[in-house]
Amino acid sequence: xxxxxxxxxxxxxxxxxxxxxxxxxxxxxxxxxxxxxxxxxxxxxxxxxxxxxxxxxxxxxxxxxxxxxxxxxxxxxxxxxxxxxxxxxxxxxxxxxxxxxxxxxxxxxxxxxxxxxxxxxxxxxxxxxxxxxxxxxxxxxxxxxxxxxxxxxxxxxxxxxxxxxxxxxxxxxxxxxxxxxxxxxxxxxxxxxxxxxxxxxxxxxxxxxxxxxxxxxxxxxxxxxxxxxxxxxxxxxxxxxxxxxxxxxxxxxxxxxxxxxxxxxxxxxxxxxxxxxxxxxxxxxxxxxxxxxxxxxxxxxxxxxxxxxxxxxxxxxxxxxxxxxxxxxxx
Numbered sequence: 360x361x362x363x364x365x366x367x368x369x370x371x372x373x374x375x376x377x378x379x380x381x382x383x384x385x386x387x388x389x390x391x392x393x394x395x396x397x398x399x400x401x402x403x404x405x406x407x408x409x410x411x412x413x414x415x416x417x418x419x420x421x422x423x424x425x426x427x428x429x430x431x432x433x434x435x436x437x438x439x440x441x442x443x444x445x446x447x448x449x450x451x452x453x454x455x456x457x458x459x460x461x462x463x464x465x466x467x468x469x470x471x472x473x474x475x476x477x478x479x480x481x482x483x484x485x486x487x488x489x490x491x492x493x494x495x496x497x498x499x500x501x502x503x504x505x506x507x508x509x510x511x512x513x514x515x516x517x518x519x520x521x522x523x524x525x526x527x528x529x530x531x532x533x534x535x536x537x538x539x540x541x542x543x544x545x546x547x548x549x550x551x552x553x554x555x556x557x558x559x560x561x562x563x564x565x566x567x568x569x570x571x572x573x574x575x576x577x578x579x580x581x582x583x584x585x586x587x588x589x590x591x592x593x594x595x596x597x598x599x600x601x602x603x604x605x606x607x608x609x610x611x612x613x614x615x616x617x618x619x620x621x622x623x624x625x626x627x628x629x630x631x632x633x634x635x636x637x638x639x640x641x642x643x644x645x646x647x648x649x650x651x652x653x654x655x656x657x658x659x660x661x662x663x664x665x666x667x668x669x670x671x672x673x674x675x676x677x678x679x680x681x682x683x684x685x686x687x688x689x690x
Contacts, residue, residue, distance in 0.1 A: 362389030363618050368467045370394040370459050372450050372507065373477030375428040376402060377574045378606040378613070382474065383432055385610035386617070387441035394463050395429040395436070395445045396477070402426040405579065412582035422578050424605050442467075450477045450503035451495065460510040470514045472617045474524045475504045478543075480576060485538045496539035500526075501546050508554070512563075521563035522617040525551050527627060529569050544569075548627055548639075555625030564624035566616050569639075571601035572609060572632035601631030608632055646671050 364386055374383040375397030383393045404422050405411055414422065427435075429445030436443040446462045448455030463470050479499040483492070504525050515521030530537050531545035551567040558565060581591045595603065612630045615621055629637040648670040650658060658666075 362391075363614070364389045364391035364472070366390065367471040367619075368392045368394075368463050368469050369472035369474060369617065370396070370463055370470065370507070370511070371474045371476055372396045372459070372503070374474075375432055375445075376426045378570055378572060378609060379474070379476040380425065380427050380432050381607045381610045382476065382613050383443070384436060384439075386472075386614050387436040387443055388439065389614065390441075391472070392442040392463075392467050393433075393436060393444075394459055395432045395443055396448060396450075396459055397429050398449050399447055400428055400430060402428050402431070404575070410579075410583070412579060412586055414578060414582050418578040418582065421573060421605055422575050424607070425574055450475075450507070451498040453506050456503065456506035457510045460507065460514075464514060469518060470511045471518075471520060472522045472524075473507055473511050474526075474613075474617065475500075475507060476524075476526050477503065478526065480537070480540050483536055488539060493539045496543050497546075500540075500543035501550065504547060504550065512558075515563050516561050519562050520619075521558070521561070522619075522621070523554075523558075523563065523565040524613065524616055525565065525567045527551075527567050527569050529571065529629070531569070551627065552625045559624060564622060566621075566624060567627040568613060568616065568630045569627065570606070570609060570613075570630055570632075571599060571635075572606035573603050574606065577602065599631070599635075600633040601635055604632035606632050608634060612636060646673055646675070 367390070369383075369386055369391050371379050371383045371386070371393060373379040374393070374395045379396075383395050387393050404414065404419065404426065429447055433443035433445040444462060444466055446459045448458050450456060460470060477499065479495045508523060511521070511523075525547050527547045528540065528544040530541040531548055533541045533545075548567055551565050555565050581594065584591050584594070609630055609632050612628075616628070627639040629635065629639065648666055650662065652658070
């Protein structure tokens with residue numbers, strides 16, 4: 360199959376369902392050889408272990424569009440004339456990450472593209488968060504990205520070519536009820552920018568994007584809220600269009616960031632399921648003020664009261680993100 364990725368080999372974590380599933384199928388249709396991946400065989404309509412919720416007919420139809428596993432996606436790719444192999448594994452495991460890289464090299468002799476798509480999301484107030492819930496958020500984004508790069512980079516450096524995509528989230532703004540996920544998402548952006556500089560001379564790019572799409576978790580959340588008596592009308596009408604759209608339309612834009620002709624590195628792009636694209640700017644200083652402490656001594660309390668109130672905090676407003684959807688909005 361000729362196309363944008365003819366002869367290239369990609370590992371796409373979390374490609375058994377959701378965004379990763381559509382991305383794997385699109386890239387394979389463009390000639391890419393793909394390692395499909397998710398944690399375990401089989402797929403469920405239910406997003407959370409131990410919970411069973413009821414869906415509307417529309418929700419059920421949409422969930423069926425996004426679910427699958429590494430085998431089913433690889434089978435779809437092969438049936439369409441492409442090449443794919445499924446590898447089950449947890450991205451939080453060093454051994455499983457190495458297994459994915461090794462599988463690609465053993466099958467096709469190289470690794471060209473690494474898309475760190477898989478991640479765990481835990482929502483809930485920081486007061487209730489356990490150590491385990493913190494760990495799974497940090498590990499599935501930050502640790503997993505490094506593990507996979509650690510095992511893939513020797514091949515990319517040797518062949519003097521590589522394309523790496525990391526997946527952050529608009530949670531990097533800091534979302535209510537998602538402190539661990541927010542921390543991991545913001546950290547991943549900084550990691551991407553730093554790694555881009557380290558890899559610039561090796562013809563290896565690394566870029567980041569923030570997705571917004573209706574996945575299995577979105578539909579499960581709505582169903583859970585309904586069963587708990589929390590009205591969902593405000594969520595459904597007030598959420599951005601991308602959050603309510605299944606992810607198949609995102610694949611071309613994500614894939615293009617992994618193309619050979621895409622040579623920009625170290626950036627973060629918003630890619631949403633309804634077609635919205637945008638660049639994120641780097642953080643910038645503002646309301647600058649200062650004192651020559653070497654000449655005039657340290658800040659005094661009186662000076663700090665004045666400078667904070669009248670200069671540094673001028674125009675500053677701490678807002679609750681409209682993207683956050685937690686029960687506290689409705690209880």
